[in-house]
Amino acid sequence: MRYDFLIIGSGITGTMIARELSKYDAKTIVLEKENDAANHATSANSAIIHSGYDPDPGSLKAKLNVEGNLLYDVLEKELDIPLYNNGAFMVAHDKDEEGLLQRYYERAKTNGVPGVEILDQQQARALEKNLADDVTKVLNLPSTKVTYPWEVAIAALENAVDNGVSFAKNKQVVSITADNEGYTVKTEDGTTYHTRYVINAAGAYTEKIAKMIEKKVPYHITPRKGEYMILDRRVAGFIQRTLYPTPDEKGKGILMVPQYHGNILIGPNSEHQASLDDVSTSKGGLKIVKEGALKLAKNIPFHKNIRTFSGVRASSSHKDFYIKESLEHSGFIHVAGIDSPGLTAAPAIAKYVVDTIIRPKETLIDNKTFNPCRKAITLYDDMSAEEKSVAFQSDARYGNLVCKCERVTEGDIVRHIHRSVNADSVKAVKKRSRAGAGLCQGGYCEHQVIKILAREFGKTPLEINYFSDQSNILKNETKVKK
Ligand SMILES: Cc1cc2nc3c(=O)[nH]c(=O)nc-3n(C[C@H](O)[C@H](O)[C@H](O)COP(=O)(O)OP(=O)(O)OC[C@H]3O[C@@H](n4cnc5c(N)ncnc54)[C@H](O)[C@@H]3O)c2cc1C
Known part of the structure; x- marks a missing residue:
C-alpha cells in the first residue's frame, strides 16, 4: 500500500498532526519505535499549557504557543482530556x-x-x-493551564485511529529513500512503507532522521x-x-x-x-x-x-521551532526543534503543518465520517454509586482493587488496555489508568498488572515489558516444578 502521509514519531507533535490529517480523506500512518505512544519528551515535561509570555515576539514559538493554548479549551471538550485552569x-x-x-x-x-x-x-x-x-x-x-501530557497525545492518537489513521509501534525507522512517487521508508524489522509525504516528528531524533535523506540538515539538535x-x-x-x-x-x-x-x-x-x-x-x-x-x-x-x-x-541551533518542507526533497517535512512550549503549541503546530505546508500543494478532501470526539474512561472510584453498581454487575473485576494508592481496579485496567491504541506494557497501563503512579510507585500492584497484561495478550509474564520492547521486568522463573 502507498500512504499519502507517513508520520515518524508518536509524541504530542506526531499524534496531533495525525489527528489533524484524519480530518481529510487520506491514507496516513504513524510509525513509532517504542512500544507505546508518548514515551519520550511528551511523558517527561512540566505539563504546563503556557500562556505565551516567554517566546520572542514574532517567532513561530510565540504565535503557535498562544494559538495552542486556546486550542486546548477545544480539545478538552472534544478529546475529554484533563485540563486544570489554575493560572x-x-x-x-x-x-x-x-x-x-x-x-x-x-x-x-x-x-x-x-x-x-x-x-x-x-x-x-x-x-x-x-x-x-x-x-x-x-x-x-x-491563562496558564496544566494538563496530563501523555493522555493528550494518546487521546489524539486514539481519535486519529478511530478516524482511519494507522498506528504501528515497535517500528524504528532506519532508512528513507526517495522513489518515483515519494519515499520508501524502512524500519528495523525489515518492513517497507511507501508514502508520498514523510513528516519527521521524531522529537530529539529529528536530525538523525533528516540525515537519512538530507545532504545538509538545516538545524542541529x-x-x-x-x-x-x-x-x-x-x-x-x-x-x-x-x-x-x-x-x-x-x-x-x-x-x-x-x-x-x-x-x-x-x-x-x-x-x-x-x-x-x-x-x-x-x-x-x-x-x-x-x-x-x-x-x-x-x-x-x-x-x-x-x-x-x-x-x-529537543532544543535546536535554529532557536525557534523549525517547521518547513525540505529544500532538497519535496514532500519531506521537518517538524524539528520542538522544545518548550511544544506541548502547548502541538495542536497549533498540527494545523500549521497542514494549512501552510500541505494545503498549498494538495487538494485536501474532507473525511465525511470524521468524528472529533473521543471519550475518556471514568475510573470505578470516580463513578457515582449507581454507575458503580451497573459497572460491577457487568464486570466483577471492578471488585478487585489492584492499585491501592490511586484506587484503580482490574476492571479499569482491562478497559484501558483494550482501546484503539492498546496498552500492552506496564508503563502503558500506568500512563492510561494511573495504576502504579501513586505513593508506592507500583511496589504493591506491578506484579498484578503484569499478570493481567499476560492474560489479556495471551503471553507469559516473562514476556511483559515495562517501557520498550526490550525491558522485561521478569527475567526467569525461580520456582519451577521439576
Ligand atoms: C524537561 C522538559 C520540560 C518541558 N516542559 C514543557 C511544558 O511545561 N510545556 C510545554 O508546552 N512544553 C514543555 N516541554 C516541551 C514538550 O515536552 C515537547 O516540546 C514535546 O513533548 C515534544 O513532543 P514531540 O512529539 O515533538 O517529541 P517526543 O515526545 O520526544 O516524541 C518523539 C517520538 O519520536 C519517536 N521516534 C524517534 N526516532 C524514531 C524512529 N527512528 N522511528 C520511529 N519513531 C521514532 C520517539 O520514540 C518518540 O516517541 C518540556 C520538555 C522537557 C524535556
Whole structure:
C-alpha cells in the first residue's frame, strides 16, 4: 500500500498532526519505535499549557504557543482530556527581577496573552499563602493551564485511529529513500512503507532522521536535560498556581507545578548533554531543583517526594521551532526543534503543518465520517454509586482493587488496555489508568498488572515489558516444578 502521509514519531507533535490529517480523506500512518505512544519528551515535561509570555515576539514559538493554548479549551471538550485552569505567577524578589516582570508583562501583551497583570506582595500572598517570604511582586498569568501530557497525545492518537489513521509501534525507522512517487521508508524489522509525504516528528531524533535523506540538515539538535521530583498527591492545595521564577539564559527556570491529579511537580534544571536519550537523574541536579523551588515557596513538603525523573528537550541551533518542507526533497517535512512550549503549541503546530505546508500543494478532501470526539474512561472510584453498581454487575473485576494508592481496579485496567491504541506494557497501563503512579510507585500492584497484561495478550509474564520492547521486568522463573 502507498500512504499519502507517513508520520515518524508518536509524541504530542506526531499524534496531533495525525489527528489533524484524519480530518481529510487520506491514507496516513504513524510509525513509532517504542512500544507505546508518548514515551519520550511528551511523558517527561512540566505539563504546563503556557500562556505565551516567554517566546520572542514574532517567532513561530510565540504565535503557535498562544494559538495552542486556546486550542486546548477545544480539545478538552472534544478529546475529554484533563485540563486544570489554575493560572500562574512569575515571582520577583528584588528591583532587578521586578524590572524583568515588567519586561515579560509587555512581551506577554505583545504576544497576545490575555489577562496579564502585575500584583504586589500583599495581593499575591492573599492568593498564594505559601509564596516565599522574600517575593516582592508577581506577574499574574491567568491563562496558564496544566494538563496530563501523555493522555493528550494518546487521546489524539486514539481519535486519529478511530478516524482511519494507522498506528504501528515497535517500528524504528532506519532508512528513507526517495522513489518515483515519494519515499520508501524502512524500519528495523525489515518492513517497507511507501508514502508520498514523510513528516519527521521524531522529537530529539529529528536530525538523525533528516540525515537519512538530507545532504545538509538545516538545524542541529542540542539535547538539554531537565530533572524533576514529584510530590505525592496528598500535598494537593499546597499551591494553587504554577510558580515560575524570572527566566534566565537557561530558560524558564525551576518551577513548581500543581498537577491535575493533585501532585506537585518541581523542576526542571537545564543541562546540555550529548545523549538524546539519557534520562537519568543525579544528586547534584536534584539539589539544584530543590534550591530553585525554595525561591518560589516556603515550607515545601519535600519529604512527600515519590519519584524523580528527567526529560530531554529537543532544543535546536535554529532557536525557534523549525517547521518547513525540505529544500532538497519535496514532500519531506521537518517538524524539528520542538522544545518548550511544544506541548502547548502541538495542536497549533498540527494545523500549521497542514494549512501552510500541505494545503498549498494538495487538494485536501474532507473525511465525511470524521468524528472529533473521543471519550475518556471514568475510573470505578470516580463513578457515582449507581454507575458503580451497573459497572460491577457487568464486570466483577471492578471488585478487585489492584492499585491501592490511586484506587484503580482490574476492571479499569482491562478497559484501558483494550482501546484503539492498546496498552500492552506496564508503563502503558500506568500512563492510561494511573495504576502504579501513586505513593508506592507500583511496589504493591506491578506484579498484578503484569499478570493481567499476560492474560489479556495471551503471553507469559516473562514476556511483559515495562517501557520498550526490550525491558522485561521478569527475567526467569525461580520456582519451577521439576
Ligand atoms: C524537561 C522538559 C520540560 C518541558 N516542559 C514543557 C511544558 O511545561 N510545556 C510545554 O508546552 N512544553 C514543555 N516541554 C516541551 C514538550 O515536552 C515537547 O516540546 C514535546 O513533548 C515534544 O513532543 P514531540 O512529539 O515533538 O517529541 P517526543 O515526545 O520526544 O516524541 C518523539 C517520538 O519520536 C519517536 N521516534 C524517534 N526516532 C524514531 C524512529 N527512528 N522511528 C520511529 N519513531 C521514532 C520517539 O520514540 C518518540 O516517541 C518540556 C520538555 C522537557 C524535556
